[in-house]
Amino acid sequence: xxxxxxxxxxxxxxxxxxxxxxxxxxxxxxxxxxxxxxxxxxxxxxxxxxxxxxxxxxxxxxxxxxxxxxxxxxxxxxxxxxxxxxxxxxxxxxxxxxxxxxxxxxxxxxxxxxxxxxxxxxxxxxxxxxxxxxxxxxxxxxxxxxxxxxxxxxxxxxxxxxxxxxxxxxxxxxxxxxxxxxxxxxxxxxxxxxxxxxxxxxxxxxxxxxxxxxxxxxxxxxxxxxxxxxxxxxxxxxxxxxxxxx
Amino acid sequence: xxxxxxxxxxxxxxxxxxxxxxxxxxxxxxxxxxxxxxxxxxxxxxxxxxxxxxxxxxxxxxxxxxxxxxxxxxxxxxxxxxxxxxxxxxxxxxxxxxxxxxxxxxxxxxxxxxxxxxxxxxxxxxxxxxxxxxxxxxxxxxxxxxxxxxxxxxxxxxxxxxxxxxxxxxxxxxxxxxxxxxxxxxxxxxxxxxxxxxxxxxxxxxxxxxxxxxxxxxxxxxxxxxxxxxxxxxxxxxxxxxxxxxxxxxxxxxxxxxxxxx
Numbered sequence: 001x002x003x004x005x006x007x008x009x010x011x012x013x014x015x016x017x018x019x020x021x022x023x024x025x026x027x028x029x030x031x032x033x034x035x036x037x038x039x040x041x042x043x044x045x046x047x048x049x050x051x052x053x054x055x056x057x058x059x060x061x062x063x064x065x066x067x068x069x070x071x072x073x074x075x076x077x078x079x080x081x082x083x084x085x086x087x088x089x090x091x092x093x094x095x096x097x098x099x100x101x102x103x104x105x106x107x108x109x110x111x112x113x114x115x116x117x118x119x120x121x122x123x124x125x126x127x128x129x130x131x132x133x134x135x136x137x138x139x140x141x142x143x144x145x146x147x148x149x150x151x152x153x154x155x156x157x158x159x160x161x162x163x164x165x166x167x168x169x170x171x172x173x174x175x176x177x178x179x180x181x182x183x184x185x186x187x188x189x190x191x192x193x194x195x196x197x198x199x200x201x202x203x204x205x206x207x208x209x210x211x212x213x214x215x216x217x218x219x220x221x222x223x224x225x226x227x228x229x230x231x232x233x234x235x236x237x238x239x240x241x242x243x244x245x246x
Numbered sequence: 247x248x249x250x251x252x253x254x255x256x257x258x259x260x261x262x263x264x265x266x267x268x269x270x271x272x273x274x275x276x277x278x279x280x281x282x283x284x285x286x287x288x289x290x291x292x293x294x295x296x297x298x299x300x301x302x303x304x305x306x307x308x309x310x311x312x313x314x315x316x317x318x319x320x321x322x323x324x325x326x327x328x329x330x331x332x333x334x335x336x337x338x339x340x341x342x343x344x345x346x347x348x349x350x351x352x353x354x355x356x357x358x359x360x361x362x363x364x365x366x367x368x369x370x371x372x373x374x375x376x377x378x379x380x381x382x383x384x385x386x387x388x389x390x391x392x393x394x395x396x397x398x399x400x401x402x403x404x405x406x407x408x409x410x411x412x413x414x415x416x417x418x419x420x421x422x423x424x425x426x427x428x429x430x431x432x433x434x435x436x437x438x439x440x441x442x443x444x445x446x447x448x449x450x451x452x453x454x455x456x457x458x459x460x461x462x463x464x465x466x467x468x469x470x471x472x473x474x475x476x477x478x479x480x481x482x483x484x485x486x487x488x489x490x491x492x493x494x495x496x497x498x499x500x501x502x503x504x505x506x507x508x
Contacts, residue, residue, distance in 0.1 A: 012502060046505050049340045053499045071342040079340045085333040087258065089265040098261075101254035102341040128265070144337070 001063075002027045002152060002184050003048070008057035010043055010208075017043045019208040020057070027151075030178055030185040032195040034233070035205035036241045041188045042081075044205070045154050048186070049079055061152065075103065080145035081156035082138045088130035092121065092140050095129060096147070103148040115143040118173060120166070134161035142170065146177070153177075153185045159194060171198060192233035202233075206240050247350065251343050255351025259325055263359065272321060273359045277313035277367035284309040285375040303463045305433060306377045308456060310367045311386070312432045315393040315452060316423045317363050321356040322401025323408060323419030330413055336505055345495055349405070353398055360394070385462045389455040392476035396451040397423075399480065399487040406491040409498045412506075432456050451476035451483070 003025040010018040018040040025031050033041045046052040048059055050066045050073075059066045061073045086095045093112065100108035116122045119139040124132065132140065138161045145153060155174075159167040171194065177183040189195050195202065196216045204212040204219055212222045216231035223236045263269040288302045329335050338348065371377040379386070404418050429443055430452035436444055447453040454476035461469040498504050 010502075042505075043502070046336075046502070051336060051339055051499065051504050052502045053496070071344065074340065074342040079336075081336070084336040086337065087262060087328065087332040087334050089332075090258075090261045094261045098254050098258045099337075099341065101257060102251055102338075102343055104248075104250050 001025070002029075002061065003186070004058075004060040005044075005048070006058045006060075008044065008047060008059065009055045010040075010047060010052065011055045017208050018047070018054075021205070021208070021210050023203050023210060023213060025152075025184055025186060027184055028178060028182045029201060030174070030187060030199050032199035032202040033186055033188045033205065034192075034195060034202055034237070036237070038207075039205040040208040041205055042156060043208075045079070045156055045186070045188070048154060050074070075148065076150060077152040077154065078145045078148055078150040079154040079156070080138075080141035080158060082134065082141065082158070082160045083156070084141070085137070086129045086140065086144075089128055091126050091128050092116070092132070092143075093125040095140065096143055099144045099147050105147060111147065112143070115146055118146070119143055120169070135163060135166060138162055139166070139170075142173075149181060149183075151182075151184060153183055155185060155187050157189055158187070159189065159191065167194070174198065192237055196231045196233055204236070204240070211240070247344070247347050248342075251341075251347045252351045252354070254343070255348055256355045259328075259352070259355040262328055269324075269359075272317065272324070273363050274366045277310070277317060277363040278370050280309045280313050281306065281367045281370045282374070285371065285377075288375060300463055302375065302377055303382075304460060306371045306375060307379060307382070307386075307459060307463060308432045310364065310371060310379055311390060311393060311455070311459060312427070312430075313367050314360050314364045314390065315397045318356055318360040318394055318397035319400045319404070319423045320419055321359055322352060322398065323404040323416075323422075325352045325356060326405045326408055327413065327416055327419060330408070339504060349402065349491075352405075353401075356401070357394065360397075382462065385468050386459060388468075388473050389458045389476070392451045392455045392473065392480055395480045396455075396476075396483060399483040402487040402491050406487075406494040409491075410494045410503065412503070426450060426452060429453065430456060435460065448475075449479065451479045454479070 001024050006022050008018055008021040021044060033044065035041050043052060047054050048066065050070045062076060064073055066073055096112045097108060100112060105111050116125055119142050121136060121139050124136060129137065129140065138158065142158060159170055162170060174185060178185060187199060199216065201215055202213065202219050203210055212219050214222065216233055217228065220228050220231045220233065220236055223239055224232065263273065284305050288305055291301065329338065368379045371379060400422060404422055407415055407418065429439065429447045430450055431439065431447055436447045436453055436457055439447055454472040458469040458472035461467065461472065
């Protein structure tokens, strides 16, 4: 088991963002973390990254605790979200060089060139971040996320600002990483078609709790409470948001 | 602590300094401007025969050393603010980088920046007002070390406060050293202060550094007394700053402030 989360709870004063959440992720899986805004997805990801200390519960990654073995764990995983940014005066190359150094990447220039080509932004390497579009910024974030060939990748809405063509390319890159390198991915997205296509398994969060977990078709059947032959996550999502499931 | 991660932090701020005119101005502009203003003041005093022996050295030496202290303290906090302004904290702390490696990198890069400012101000003082601080440096060095050390503790403390209270208190980065200036006795002896403030001055390593510097310039030799007082206070403030920072950082992680900085 690559990730083991047990009874994870986070309260901010009198607000409970995450309540007794438990799940696991096997090596090589792509797991979707779904739920409406405020469901606790990002807080859960931030706790897995060690950026927020849980109120209670346990997180083990690669068989080690993020609370005690943070450096060793983070060396082998990575994260990106279009909602975090890079120093905007620095160029794409400068930013990526800093992260290559933080992960002690051998031959950093070679690795950066490889990633820039993979995500189709080679021509932007000398541009300051401030002059990039949101989609270009997202792709720089993905270059950073792949920098250390992570065993575990946490992606918070990685295709949010991408046009359909680039989003399609990114999804293929992720699937290829899973196939060829066995990369394990925890994925959040509001694009249900994307989640159906990408994820082997889904964990559905609502009001900080896991309300369903399983394959897209299992989730569909569990929440819609009827037999279906194909997944219908969009419908599931609407059902949850409208309060007909919990 | 891994050296390569500390180097990455230095590299990040080196690129920032190269591309951000504000950082270049902070590094050189203010220390040089201070020297120019105080230099003109000494010229004015000299013309009216109001210049007491050694006063040029007192004023310009003090202005140069205060510039070193002020810029080091300010740049520590501004360096951290740069991460907040660019929303880069999550990116940085989702890597194996530890907060202590980050602080060490910040300290080293700001030490280098403060040295650039010190050299620039010293060269202007020499070229424009024939005040050569360099021969005095061996005797000034221990006092300068105390100034830098105190600036470091203040920088760590203010960075910690910004972690906790975010950009709401960012003004402290520029204003806190100024608050200490009147009781640091930069341009006058501790004895010139009202009695009630003398006690405060005695608790500041800055006041002991400037008192010691004046002792050297007045030909009374190196004051070990002021050096050790300053060093002792520094040890206490450093322990408090590091302890306080650690506590604030852990509290920030508990409260989720690390991911909600703005």
